[in-house]
Amino acid sequence: MNNFLFFLTLIAMGYVVGTLVEKRHYRSIHEREKKFLYLPAVTMKTVNHPDQKVMSAELVCGSAVISIDYFKRLLASLRNIFGGTVKSYESLIDRARREALIRMKEMAGDATVIVNVRIETSTIGRNANKKGVGCLEAMAYGTALTLEK
Amino acid sequence: MKYTPRQPGSNVNVTPTSPLREFFLLTAGLLGMVIVIYMVLGLAVDLIVPRISTDLENKMGGLFVGSIAAKDSDSKRGTHVRSLLEDLQDRCAQLPYLFKVHICQSPTMNAAALPGGHIIVYTGLLDKVASENELAFVLAHEMGHFAHRDHLRGMGRAFVFITISTLLLGTDSSISKMLANGLNLTEMSFSRKQETRADEFALETLYCDYGHVGGATDFFKKISKAEDPGTFGHYFASHPESRQRISHLENIIRSRKFKLGKRKPLPETWRQLKD
Amino acid sequence: MIITNIETVPGKTIVEHFGLVSGSTIRAKHVGRDLMAGLKNLVGGELKGYTQLLHESRQQALERMIEQARQLGANAVVNVRFSTSSVAQGAAELYAYGTAVHVK
Numbered sequence: 001m002n003n004f005l006f007f008l009t010l011i012a013m014g015y016v017v018g019t020l021v022e023k024r025h026y027r028s029i030h031e032r033e034k035k036f037l038y039l040p041a042v043t044m045k046t047v048n049h050p051d052q053k054v055m056s057a058e059l060v061c062g063s064a065v066i067s068i069d070y071f072k073r074l075l076a077s078l079r080n081i082f083g084g085t086v087k088s089y090e091s092l093i094d095r096a097r098r099e100a101l102i103r104m105k106e107m108a109g110d111a112t113v114i115v116n117v118r119i120e121t122s123t124i125g126r127n128a129n130k131k132g133v134g135c136l137e138a139m140a141y142g143t144a145l146t147l148e149k
Numbered sequence: 150m151k152y153t154p155r156q157p158g159s160n161v162n163v164t165p166t167s168p169l170r171e172f173f174l175l176t177a178g179l180l181g182m183v184i185v186i187y188m189v190l191g192l193a194v195d196l197i198v199p200r201i202s203t204d205l206e207n208k209m210g211g212l213f214v215g216s217i218a219a220k221d222s223d224s225k226r227g228t229h230v231r232s233l234l235e236d237l238q239d240r241c242a243q244l245p246y247l248f249k250v251h252i253c254q255s256p257t258m259n260a261a262a263l264p265g266g267h268i269i270v271y272t273g274l275l276d277k278v279a280s281e282n283e284l285a286f287v288l289a290h291e292m293g294h295f296a297h298r299d300h301l302r303g304m305g306r307a308f309v310f311i312t313i314s315t316l317l318l319g320t321d322s323s324i325s326k327m328l329a330n331g332l333n334l335t336e337m338s339f340s341r342k343q344e345t346r347a348d349e350f351a352l353e354t355l356y357c358d359y360g361h362v363g364g365a366t367d368f369f370k371k372i373s374k375a376e377d378p379g380t381f382g383h384y385f386a387s388h389p390e391s392r393q394r395i396s397h398l399e400n401i402i403r404s405r406k407f408k409l410g411k412r413k414p415l416p417e418t419w420r421q422l423k424d
Numbered sequence: 425m426i427i428t429n430i431e432t433v434p435g436k437t438i439v440e441h442f443g444l445v446s447g448s449t450i451r452a453k454h455v456g457r458d459l460m461a462g463l464k465n466l467v468g469g470e471l472k473g474y475t476q477l478l479h480e481s482r483q484q485a486l487e488r489m490i491e492q493a494r495q496l497g498a499n500a501v502v503n504v505r506f507s508t509s510s511v512a513q514g515a516a517e518l519y520a521y522g523t524a525v526h527v528k
Binding site for chain 1: 451523
């Protein structure tokens with residue numbers, strides 16, 4: 001009985017605190033995305049006119065490791081029985097990738113454009129090979145070009 | 150190439166959903182599935198258990214006995230208990246079992262029934278019984294469990310359930326653990342009905358053997374003093390509160406007009422028989 | 425919406441671009457599929473259930489990416505890349521990303 005109550009407390013805590021943390025993170029992501037709107041990240045290899053001079057080119061990358069709260073994990077294992085879209089994990093992946101992109105842009109600084117952007121995802125943490133996911137790591141990398149205006 | 154900075158209106162990658170609603174829906178679905186399987190299993194077990202012969206059960210019982218027989222002790226009082234049991238069985242409770250009584254050193258005031266006709270009596274109980282009738286009631290109660298094949302039913306369901314959940318979800322799944330815990334709760338409440346039926350069987354046997362039912366409720370009166378399950382304990386105690394059992398038995402005594410007579414005392418050397 | 429895997433849309437010129445767009449989805453299989461797959465493990469062959477699952481995931485991921493591109497006002501997505509990973513036990517996560525452009 002004690003175990004069950006403890007379990008319920010963990011779930012409640014996971015839900016409440018997890019939702020707060022997620023909202024706060026999303027707000028921060030929105031702000032920073034707006035800030036970096038001037039700096040595009042593209043998957044193409046060339047965006048500049050052949051006449052434009054490239055002042056500098058460097059590899060930039062950004063990564064983020066996001067973990068998920070207990071409530072969402074429980075939802076995912078329940079969902080595993082019935083199948084369908086695991087909605088609770090969608091926000092996890094979304095946050096991780098957008099965070100990684102933002103950090104990549106932060107590293108780029110005052111470049112004009114980041115080309116050939118690639119995004120890699122992997123699961124790390126103790127539970128990566130067994131049930132559930134420990135944490136998700138998203139990494140974005142590309143070449144930051146500073147073009148002559 | 151021209152770049153137009155724009156931001157998408159909505160986040161396409163996250164479906165706006167209420168996680169609580171999803172949680173309740175999924176849990177309800179899971180519970181529904183569990184209840185259906187439970188009921189089906191209940192039917193299946195009810196069909197199969199009466200067909201398990203005592204031979205098969207004795208073989209199964211062999212698995213349990215090894216660890217217990219090793220702790221067998223207190224042979225002097227044990228002999229008396231065994232002869233009492235034989236009397237009861239020969240005269241009144243004809244069951245197709247060869248009962249084996251094991252005495253276990255423990256301050257627990259209790260007795261238990263295991264598959265194969267094994268009855269464990271704890272020395273805590275032997276120390277506290279005041280009359281032969283009381284002891285006979287306890288023994289007849291355990292025999293009642295065998296008569297109704299109670300131990301097989303409870304085990305069978307739980308076993309199949311856990312097997313299914315392990316197959317589907319894997320041993321580490323938190324859901325499997327939750328199901329196992331939940332099962333323990335339900336199996337215990339299931340066995341409360343069984344306990345009450347065993348009480349009734351014991352009452353009948355006592356009446357048949359002694360001609361009266363004096364001493365039937367003595368045992369429960371003793372435990373009810375020691376017991377206090379607290380607010381949650383009602384559901385979780387596998388032995389229903391002694392007060393309820395006492396009143397249930399007294400109801401039957403009244404309705405069937407059983408007589409209460411003098412209790413037959415234990416052998417004089419009972420207290421000194423402990424070894 | 426035109427989607428290509430190369431830098432350009434052949435036969436058209438890219439006029440402006442809007443940056444990175446992406447679509448992701450994560451889908452779980454249910455126990456029925458798992459059982460069939462387990463049985464298939466004995467005899468070998470294609471796991472149609474899982475192929476179906478991943479195919480649906482891919483469709484959904486692409487749709488989401490196109491939706492995001494449309495919201496930015498693009499009419500083509502170039503240089504699309506896919507990435508798959510296993511994020512949760514028994515669930516497949518599919519990610520498609522590319523550059524949203526306007527072609528003429």
